[in-house]
Amino acid sequence: MGLRSALIFGNNEYGLEIARNVTNKYKSVTVFSLSGIEEYVEDNHYKFEEFDLSENWDTLSSKYAMEESIIFCSLSDEAKNIFLTISLRSAFKDVSIIALAKNNEDANKLKMAGASKVIPIVETTASIITDMLKKPIITDVLHKILYDDSKLKLVQIEVKDASCFGGKYPAEIEWSRDHGVLVISMMHKGKSPEFIYSSKTKHNLVENGDLFIVVGYEADLEEFKKFLGGGVC
Amino acid sequence: MNFFIRLLVDFAYFLDTSVWYQKKRRFFYNLLENDDYKYKKYFDVFMMILIFISVSILIYEVKRTAHDALKFFNAYIVSLIFLIEYLLRLWISSSVSKVIIHQDEYSDLLGQKFDLLFVIKRIAKDKLEYIVSPKALIDFFAIMPFFHELRLLRIFILFRVFKLFRYTKSFQTFTSVLATKKFEFLTLGMFAAIVIFVSSVLIYVMEANNPNSSIDTLYEAVYWSIVTISTVGYGDVTAVTQEGQFVSVVVIFAGIAVIAFTTSLFVSAFTEKLEDIKESKTIQDVSKFKRVYIICGYESIAREVAKKLLRSKMHIVVLDDDATRVELAKKDGLEALNYNPGSVESYKKLNLDFDKHVQTVLCLRENDVQNVYTALTIRSINDNVKIMSLLMNHANKSKLVYSGVNEILYDKEFVGLIAREYVGQPVAFEAIHALRAEESNIKIEEILITERVSQTTVTVGDLENIKFRVVLLGIHKKSSGRFYFNPIDSTLLETGDFLLVIGNYMFIREFMKSLSKKEKMKG
Secondary structure (H helix, E strand, O other): OOOOEEEEEOOOHHHHHHHHHHHHHOOEEEEEEEOOOOOOOOOOOOEEEEEOOOOOOHHHHHHOOHHHOEEEEOOOOHHHHHHHHHHHHHHOOOOEEEEEEOOHHHHHHHHHOOOOEEEEHHHHHHHHHHHHHHOHHHHHHHHHHHOOOOOEEEEEEEOOOHHHHOOOOHHHOOHHHHHOOEEEEEEOOOOOOEEOOOHHHHOOOOOOOOEEEEEEEHHHHHHHHHHHHOOOO | OHHHHHHHHHHHHHHHHOHHHHHHHHHHHHHHHOOOOOOHHHHHHHHHHHHHHHHHHHHHHHHOOOOHHHHHHHHHHHHHHHHHHHHHHHHHHOOHHHHHHHHHHHHHHHOOOOOHHHHHHHHHHHHHHHHOOHHHHHHHHHHHHHHOOOHHHHHHHHHHHHHHHHHOHHHHHHHHHHHOOHHHHHHHHHHHHHHHHHHHHHHHHHHOOOOOOOOOOHHHHHHHHHHHHOOOOOOOOOOOOHHHHHHHHHHHHHHHHHHHHHHHHHHHHHHHHHHHHHHHHHHHHHHHOOOEEEEEOOOHHHHHHHHHHHHOOOEEEEEOOOHHHHHHHHHOOOEEEOOOOOOHHHHHHHOOOHHHHEEEEEEOOOOHHHHHHHHHHHHHHOOOOEEEEEEOOHHHHHHHHHOOOOEEEEHHHHHHHHHHHHHHOHHHHHHHHHHHOOOOOEEEEEEEOOHHHHHHOOEHHHHOOHHHOOEEEEEEOOOOOOEEEOOOOOOEOOOOOEEEEEEEHHHHHHHHHHHHHHHHHHO
16 A cells, blocks of 8 residues: 555546556545536445546645545546646646556647656557467466466566675576576666666666566565565575 | 160269269369369469460461471470360369259159150250350360361461460459440440441442542441541541542541440449459458458557558458448558458358468457457357457446457456556566567567477577576466466476567577577487
8 A cells, every 4th residue: 555545537437447456556546527527426446526627626635645646537538638637737746647548649649748657548459459469378478477366476676785786787697596586677777677688787787776677476576575675685 | 775874874973972073073173263272373374374385386487487396286285285174174064963863853753754855955055055155165266276287277276365365364354344334335336336337338339439439349338437437547448529528527426426435334344343353352362361360340449450460461351341441441551341240241252261261350340239240240150260359348248258259358457457557566567568569679479399499409498598688487388278487497398388588589589590500400
């Protein structure tokens, strides 16, 4: 229970599906219906509220700790969704906003409107379908790792005690033999994640604050987390 | 007599049930008549080469004397091949045994005597129908040079050129298009014939007795009339009298009408049949694909899927009952047909063997009702083909399952799962999705362990993937159908297993090459 609230704008199938999936990651999940337009369907799992596009969001900031919340904009009307995103961004500069777009064209507009992350529905669905057709085994394995409740997990772990690596470069470490996990990527000092055997990673020594993207079984990952957390090596 | 009839009927039944005979008959039918038969094109090319050789020899002989061997080849070998072809075509044109069996069953049913005369007449009629058909006549005349001693018959070698039409599909398309306007062409022909006849007679009457006129005979009058009506007007034969010139003016106007009418007939025939021609071309192209994806419905998601599959050089055919969407698919470079994906007739026309040629059917209409209907249609044709379908409303999931869909694609679920992963671990999410992005250099790939690779690379330790900077995520074992993550070095590799590797695509390629090199070294 890291973040406090998930605020989902759009009482539709997309919004409710997001609510279902993020409900165990937040203290409270609230689904907002666009007043007078979206059908007001409630169930017992989440809180439901109405909102208006002309709002100045004062009520929102008084009710929720916005700096610790996440917002999903999933209105079915693209223009209204963009308007909502820009309106929320102007009110809350630092909040994380994830917006749904119908396609890449709308995704660009939503990014310009200030969305932190945009999910273009058509392209995402098409990518998943083609992956299923072209690489069925990989798609199945990744699906299980990412989304199913399998014991195999993909996690990001922060390095807290880099001294454990004794000045070694990431590519020199035999992760699977030493720790039973596979390190796929590494994010060095706030840069974008790089593949573990890429040239950039090869020349970066492991430092505190680096992030590792690791695949492994839950138990091994816990051990690895402790190892990176310091005090074990 | 009865004994003879019994013998004939028994023999007919024997032929009809003989596997060997029917197999041979089917083989020759496919070779000569079935455009979808893969060896027919080789046969056609062979025959066309023979025709070209034969005609080349004829042209050469006009002013020179050909070598005896060439003459022999042209007169006997080529003619003999054409004769065999002619007899084979005559054989497969109709089934004699079927006529006899049919008559026998008919007589049995009605308790009548077997009518041998009727059978002979029927067989003769069927065969004669074939013999007098234009194509068979050309084939027959093309054999004539066999009797090359009769010099007149040598001209029949030109019929061999006409035989070319038999082997060129475009000419068949051309004639079939024109055949749709048979009535109009007949009307035009009648009109032209009357104009030619009347004008020939008139010009003959006006000009024949004039010593300055070049029109002296009725033949010359007909020639003048045809040259004038066709608007060619050579000018070698012209009217000199005032009356004759008046007739010329009338014929010129009639000629313009005939030409305009003819041109419009050709244009309208082709315009009307253009879609059919394109359609049959698409079906022909699709039938050449070894493995094809059928996309039913071409809306936004289908369009993206098709684009991605096309980039991976996969074969796709789009079926949609909306002409605008079909046009869009064609513009996107796809094979597309304006067929209803929910109709069995569409797949019959497509003429695809689902088990052999169809990889997967994708029901991608953004409408659950249509997808259920399409899935059921396909299941009614084939039980085994893999069907994937979009689901738009979760309440309809069970209907898609009941209609026989193997994989349901629910975009809202995808969005929900992605949102969950993103909010939990944004960096891990970005990293893993970067691996799946088409433009990324880092790829996640499946590598099949072939029988030869498994002979040289026995265990995971033998792979040496680290040397190629490739991460081995795990192995998908064929025997158990399970995925084994991060396998230990002693894990055995078996034929049919898949390695799941992550790395720069160039290094993955090198790694794959190293596996095949090991094969060669062993070899």
